[in-house]
Amino acid sequence: SPHSYSLLQDRDDAQDVYDYVVVGGGTAGLTVADRLSESGKYTVLAIEYGIIEPDGRRNRTNMYNITSVPQVNLNNRTFPVDVGCIVGGSSAVNAQAFQRGTKRDYNNWAELAGVNNSSWNWDDLQPYFRKAIQLGSGPHPDIARVYNMTYNTGSYGTNTSKHSIFATFSRGHTPAVIPIYQALRRYPGVEIPIDHSVGTLGLGWTPRSMDPISLNRSYSRSGHYDGLNRDNYHLITATRVERVVFEGKTAHGVEISPRWPTDAHEGKGKGKGKGTGKRVIRARKEIVLSAGAIHTPQILQLSGIGPASLLKKARIPVVVDLPGVGANLQDHAYQPALQYNWTTPPPYPQVNTTLPPVEAFLFGPGLNLMLGLPGITPTRYQTLSASYLSQPPSQFLPQNTHPTIISGYAQQQRLYAAGMLDKNFAFFSAGMGGSPVAAPQLMHGLSRGTVTLNLTSPLSEPIVDYRFASNPLDLDIVAENIKFYRRFYTGPESTLRQHVDLTLGETQPGPGYESDEELKGWLRANLVPSVFHPSGTAAKMAREWGGVVNEGLEVYGVERLSVVDTSVFPTIPGAATSMTVYAVAEKAADLIKARA
Numbered sequence: 001s002p003h004s005y006s007l008l009q010d011r012d013d014a015q016d017v018y019d020y021v022v023v024g025g026g027t028a029g030l031t032v033a034d035r036l037s038e039s040g041k042y043t044v045l046a047i048e049y050g051i052i053e054p055d056g057r058r059n060r061t062n063m064y065n066i067t068s069v070p071q072v073n074l075n076n077r078t079f080p081v082d083v084g085c086i087v088g089g090s091s092a093v094n095a096q097a098f099q100r101g102t103k104r105d106y107n108n109w110a111e112l113a114g115v116n117n118s119s120w121n122w123d124d125l126q127p128y129f130r131k132a133i134q135l136g137s138g139p140h141p142d143i144a145r146v147y148n149m150t151y152n153t154g155s156y157g158t159n160t161s162k163h164s165i166f167a168t169f170s171r172g173h174t175p176a177v178i179p180i181y182q183a184l185r186r187y188p189g190v191e192i193p194i195d196h197s198v199g200t201l202g203l204g205w206t207p208r209s210m211d212p213i214s215l216n217r218s219y220s221r222s223g224h225y226d227g228l229n230r231d232n233y234h235l236i237t238a239t240r241v242e243r244v245v246f247e248g249k250t251a252h253g254v255e256i257s258p259r260w261p262t263d264a265h266e267g268k269g270k271g272k273g274k275g276t277g278k279r280v281i282r283a284r285k286e287i288v289l290s291a292g293a294i295h296t297p298q299i300l301q302l303s304g305i306g307p308a309s310l311l312k313k314a315r316i317p318v319v320v321d322l323p324g325v326g327a328n329l330q331d332h333a334y335q336p337a338l339q340y341n342w343t344t345p346p347p348y349p350q351v352n353t354t355l356p357p358v359e360a361f362l363f364g365p366g367l368n369l370m371l372g373l374p375g376i377t378p379t380r381y382q383t384l385s386a387s388y389l390s391q392p393p394s395q396f397l398p399q400n401t402h403p404t405i406i407s408g409y410a411q412q413q414r415l416y417a418a419g420m421l422d423k424n425f426a427f428f429s430a431g432m433g434g435s436p437v438a439a440p441q442l443m444h445g446l447s448r449g450t451v452t453l454n455l456t457s458p459l460s461e462p463i464v465d466y467r468f469a470s471n472p473l474d475l476d477i478v479a480e481n482i483k484f485y486r487r488f489y490t491g492p493e494s495t496l497r498q499h500v501d502l503t504l505g506e507t508q509p510g511p512g513y514e515s516d517e518e519l520k521g522w523l524r525a526n527l528v529p530s531v532f533h534p535s536g537t538a539a540k541m542a543r544e545w546g547g548v549v550n551e552g553l554e555v556y557g558v559e560r561l562s563v564v565d566t567s568v569f570p571t572i573p574g575a576a577t578s579m580t581v582y583a584v585a586e587k588a589a590d591l592i593k594a595r596a
């Protein structure tokens, strides 16, 4: 077994003390644990609730079983909160779309730091993207030729060691994408950047987190764990970290408990984690929380770090009153597909290629349309920005929101209102397959949700409330996007019908959904508030703006405790989140080592 050395079959074999304890063996956790242990100077323990399983299994047994609270602005529907529960975390179960945000995304992070010269900006993060992500391979030459496909090699690293995370462009092909591509590239307002990875939007190509040789999933376990075999690095699985324990204001250990109370699930060689009982494992230097944006705030709250009012209700002694823990929840939202009757099958252009046709959309060429608000609604983006800017910041936040969080939201509002005027601040991203169906994601929602302890059962899963469309402008913006796609498919500016002979009839939303009110009604019944990219619940922002961690990702008000995962994103990038998590984890590891 490639992981026999670091993986402790029996959690009781874990030492009482390590230099670093990493909570969560997920995307960020395994990356940080690799970097902290690679010099051999420090002992590192990673603690994971999931077990070692074959990768790429997006089934329910490798996810937590969490359901959101009813979404009052979405007809009280509830939604699954999918998060990987497995060694590798969400990178082991995700859809492998591999993207980074644009310049404004990361420069906003610097603005929200509330300090001069924050190094969390676009320029300073690029070397970490290159360290984190290696270019597995460019597109197959036949595909590149058919689509004039360009990409920027300099956005990625060139390390070919198998201990790497790879971005690999497509080998698959679906001829039906060609007419969509041809029409989109001629559509007004759609630009063709060299590559989305250089920070500009338009019609481009999304690689996948995929090994270039085996085409297997490239994820935190394959890139940062399997085969490392370091005697200073241990992993225990099927083990829950319940809370951080303090001496005064210094985090000195974590309290762990077995996932399964009996040995029923124990299985040798599968990392199912033998060993019993609650126990504290100490860290000499630092505890790193990498439990993801749903569980990191839960662990913090259980440890007495969170909004004092909530902790009081839960009868948890307050270590630090940090109102931002569990606030500021953001995700991308899924706009259900626009669908048409494609009554006459289009005569697909013939492609001279040796490639077998690959019909599955995700394994197709990876054509992705990413647009800012000016591209989506050239006539209304300025009005939408102005009406957002004119909202009192507290207007759509929960009642009794702490003043620091309102101040932080006011900063975000200012930055997003400016972003709404910028064609390179993504509002929508859509994978464009080979049929007249578009299912775009809203990339920068204006509403903010919460993750809070379940007060009647604090160790059960936390309460997740996306609060989607609590800011009503969210639905106005998505309605504009529906109109954009309608114009693209059937409007006079579109050349789609020059490329294919088709008779279109919209089947979804369909006739009867014309006015803004009708469209918003349809969205309330159909929109999905999460595509499993939860972020922002322990944000790196100024403390007076509701932040939870500082520029070094250290939790405010305590010593030797940091957070490294999607929770620290102050605002969600306008891109699928995993690539950014890897870059953040690489940077975090450098910061942690620098203060060792």
Ligand SMILES: Cc1cc2nc3c(=O)[nH]c(=O)nc-3n(C[C@H](O)[C@H](O)[C@H](O)COP(=O)(O)OP(=O)(O)OC[C@H]3O[C@@H](n4cnc5c(N)ncnc54)[C@H](O)[C@@H]3O)c2cc1C
Pocket (backbone or CB within 6 Å): 023, 024, 025, 026, 027, 028, 029, 047, 048, 049, 050, 058, 082, 083, 084, 085, 086, 087, 088, 089, 090, 091, 093, 094, 095, 096, 097, 098, 099, 239, 240, 241, 242, 290, 291, 292, 293, 295, 296, 299, 531, 532, 533, 534, 564, 565, 566, 567, 576, 577, 578, 579, 581
């Ligand atoms: C179904 C799905 C599809 C997705 N599709 C894409 C995509 O196509 N492209 C993309 O870029 N992103 C995608 N994402 C999102 C992306 O994978 C995540 O944003 C990213 O992996 C999160 O990394 P993380 O380190 O913050 O958390 P995770 O990788 O989720 O790691 C957290 C880890 O902590 C463990 N943990 C939690 N609580 C405890 C505890 N108390 N004790 C011990 N361990 C604990 C968890 O089991 C988990 O392993 C998808 C996610 C999902 C779930």
